[in-house]
Amino acid sequence: MSNKQFSHLDSQGRARMVDVTDKSETRRQAVAGARLRMQPATLAMIRDNAHPKGDVLATARIAGIQAAKKTWDLIPLCHPLMLTGVKVEIEPEGDDCLVITALCKLKGVTGVEMEALTAASVAALTLYDMCKAVDRGMVIEQVCLLEKQGGRSGHFVRDAPGSDDD
Amino acid sequence: MSNKQFSHLDSQGRARMVDVTDKSETRRQAVAGARLRMQPATLAMIRDNAHPKGDVLATARIAGIQAAKKTWDLIPLCHPLMLTGVKVEIEPEGDDCLVITALCKLKGVTGVEMEALTAASVAALTLYDMCKAVDRGMVIEQVCLLEKQGGRSGHFVRDAPGSDDD
Amino acid sequence: MSNKQFSHLDSQGRARMVDVTDKSETRRQAVAGARLRMQPATLAMIRDNAHPKGDVLATARIAGIQAAKKTWDLIPLCHPLMLTGVKVEIEPEGDDCLVITALCKLKGVTGVEMEALTAASVAALTLYDMCKAVDRGMVIEQVCLLEKQGGRSGHFVRDAPGSDDD
């Protein structure tokens, strides 16, 4: 790691938006994940609601998609970009956890991992918001990059996603 | 928990912004936390940068404060509110972790835990963004409410914050 | 109407944000409506989707609620305000129409009719967006104020709402 650097800082440690003017467009995508750990009774309520007409999961999906589009505004040194596809999935895992997976796609000059991570985080926060009246002790865990394609850094796949904090 | 409900859904499971028109103003505050787990070499680089003039931690603090102010725009059913104080602190823990703590304050009719959680999450995402060129495997862990005061639900303090995932 | 004026213009016709500094807070609410006229086959598809798990109506409700919170940013001379309750309802009418009703509430110094109208409009636009792949000829009709309470102008109820364009 000796020759690596924080690309978002100049040689004097000052923040800047990295110059990508001369990079060429490629097809890019990233997948990020998050987990919301809760009491089993809370997950049971979400499941009950989820079936017929409840808006809990739909609201969180929408919030995640919209947050992906605002990543450039939330993360100060992110480049503005025009996402060409976003998908947020939320699935229960065991009896006390919701797993959020966010996929972002782009034909452009910068990667979209921050967009996928932001989508997953905000979807998790939205689920928290909708359930906090019944369970204040929920925890968002394991927000991380699962997979990334396109760009110079090549194909990244996280080893055994989620395994290291269970 | 039998008589609890998801306050953000009406009796048919449809999303709404809860009516707080007739609640009276009280002094409220909430503290939320998050952790960013990284390689020891990454934390060492941040420490080196943090001393003289580096902008890594300052950028994340600013991003967290700004995100707190935008919570109503990010989380669909959150009420707009006028925060009267926000503070984001970032401290290293051990040799591979940054601990983010966000405090939000308000004199108003709704709690500010979502604002504190959003500030902590976005500060963590910003740190991730600034360090991802050197460490793609970082994980945001343990985003949760640590303390909450004001409002009908009384004083909440999380037991042994952070203890359960270490 | 001889002594009425456009309050948003000064004596020389220039736009300004009306000074409400010295008005006192009162409880206010407004209800606005909109209709989305479409082909019967389109409405049939929405109904089919609406039952088990489809997100069409939920997405439009969320979009309407979020737009209400952004009214001050969309309508140049609107005052910023802190809505204390928002509800958006969408119901089919006959075989070719969705009726959107938006309710906004506030304890404050300005009315919330623009917020309710904006919520209804954006919910209708969102429904249009989600259905346009199957029906490009949809029309948004009858966006209007249905009821308004609070403030000096008293209680307003629209006569026979919706009757005049059917």
Add this chain to the structure above:
Amino acid sequence: MSNKQFSHLDSQGRARMVDVTDKSETRRQAVAGARLRMQPATLAMIRDNAHPKGDVLATARIAGIQAAKKTWDLIPLCHPLMLTGVKVEIEPEGDDCLVITALCKLKGVTGVEMEALTAASVAALTLYDMCKAVDRGMVIEQVCLLEKQGGRSGHFVRDAPGSDDD
């Protein structure tokens, strides 16, 4: 219509932002319209103001242009895009109606009809806002797509625009 689908939903009815990563750029434009129906006395006041220096129409034009640029933020599943031209025109029709026409242009991978519809809607809402102190019964009517060019769906022109509700 049997083989048509709601493109914004996946096979299980869940909202997503449609993947357009592999579509090729083309020149696109869309024209949308809206009508604001009011009392003749209100229109007379606008006409009086419009001539020398009044800001009513200018404010609405600006609001429409700015809203077009924010469509991706208002309509949850819209793609972010970079409009290359926007024009909003407002003309009186008869003695009780303002007709708003919005044109949006783009070289890109997605259509711009939602941008044109949003511009027309927000311009109409802004006119409503500026005139509501003198006329609370105004109605926004006939928000619809008038013309669309570019993209796979070909050239669309609405038949006799506005004819069906007059």
Add this chain to the structure above:
Amino acid sequence: MSNKQFSHLDSQGRARMVDVTDKSETRRQAVAGARLRMQPATLAMIRDNAHPKGDVLATARIAGIQAAKKTWDLIPLCHPLMLTGVKVEIEPEGDDCLVITALCKLKGVTGVEMEALTAASVAALTLYDMCKAVDRGMVIEQVCLLEKQGGRSGHFVRDAPGSDDD
């Protein structure tokens, strides 16, 4: 000045949003100014346009008003607040200058000088944008606070506004 401090930094120099939770509401207002210096021919064009129907000045007024409402989003440590009145005036001065004056009002716990300064700055930038095709050498000068009332710091009036750089 020996006992003064940067209120936006904590004792270790870290940015924070100052805690105003316990301050009491008062009536506040601030007036800020800016000047846009240009070639006389440019000002002549604006004057010609300003008379009958031109949108140059109206667009700048609107932009200034809207920017005042977004100050909390632009200036990282500003508190969100609900302006109760905004007015932007633009007048020619001599043959080569436009003078922008912005007034902001609030009943609240924080001052509104940043809002007035932001309104004046963005109105000046908007004028620059609209005129830059004919005059690229324009300069925005003398952006400063002219007057401030309300709050603990008392009544401030700038001495001979604009005198010191002419």
Add this chain to the structure above:
Amino acid sequence: MSNKQFSHLDSQGRARMVDVTDKSETRRQAVAGARLRMQPATLAMIRDNAHPKGDVLATARIAGIQAAKKTWDLIPLCHPLMLTGVKVEIEPEGDDCLVITALCKLKGVTGVEMEALTAASVAALTLYDMCKAVDRGMVIEQVCLLEKQGGRSGHFVRDAPGSDDD
């Protein structure tokens, strides 16, 4: 200058977003400057803070970068665009002035001078905000374009930047 026109107005003086649909992409950049004049004691405090860990300059840099990305939202007739690089530098000059320099880059169809000017202005406003508790008489001066490259108008360099108000 006889054949020049305000490009942002149509033939009747009405605001529009100029149509750039058919312009071809080129590499563009612009540099803008601003000065914040203050009391020598204020600058001394900033210098003291700037060395070890203070966030004053970092906060202003971040605010400038973020404002550049929002220029399309602040300046009504600006085109949305995707900046590919932004840098904001702040240096003291003499004993009573901070000089802000903002560089914006883009591969696109429109110039980025408004983005650079907006970044410089908002960085200056942010510095003002952080220092106003100790010095209310600060003045932002000399906000202007210093250099511009790319596009049909060729290479522009301001003569002796800043010379005329010193």
